[in-house]
């Protein structure tokens with residue numbers, strides 16, 4: 001990839017932004033929200049003003065996972081303007097991480113000041129139960145790629161972005177306090193991203209616990225890296241849909257199980273995100 005390719009990506013981003021602005025009366029979202037597997041309900045709570053199918057937005061990838069709808073929703077949550085991705089893109093679908101993170105670039109150029117990310121994940125902390133939540137305080141990238149690889153998009157961020165404090169401490173503290181006050185079962189921990197699409201072997205779950213992870217999933221980290229490259233504050237939260245550690249607790253998991261468990265956790269997650277959207281100042 002040469003310098004020219006950076007220019008091509010910038011042009012693609014600008015074309016998508018232009019299309020979106022033309023089709024939303026230049027709606028100016030304050031926050032961006034990415035909804036993970038089985039966690040699309042929050043979208044229903046948005047007072048929707050505009051909705052765009054991914055398929056109509058120039059250069060947007062189209063989600064291949066049936067459990068993910070492919071829509072960008074513009075509207076108000078807690079009275080604040082937001083844009084929500086109902087359905088996201090995963091490395092295992094075959095996209096490059098530049099494609100996976102393209103919508104994050106676009107949301108930033110639409111004006112978002114903060115990114116909220118949710119996902120379904122396997123629990124590795126022995127204190128976890130299916131249906132619990134985990135606020136992400138840090139992550140480990142085990143994907144065999146990085147969305148920032150290749151010429152840097154200098155207009156958007158630095159070549160070597162810092163990752164010493166990826167997840168916004170103020171949002172984490174606010175979410176922890178809210179969960180405590182509302183008796184929501186919620187942990188705070190480290191998320192590790194793996195390529196998938198297969199779930200982990202018992203030996204792999206054990207390895208992921210040993211390297212310091214509390215939850216494992218197949219998403220989030222690429223979008224978060226790109227958000228931090230552009231200096232966006234990030235809040236991430238996982239719905240624990242199955243248990244990977246200790247290995248005696250590992251059971252066979254199907255997509256239906258994951259979606260069912262995510263639906264159990266969803267109302268709590270929605271409450272936490274609403275509370276943050278309502279109470280964060282910027």
Ligand code: HPA
Pocket residue numbers: 120121122123194199200216217218241242244258
């Ligand atoms: N592993 C990886 N990804 C996942 C899991 C898991 O156990 N559960 C939900 N997404």
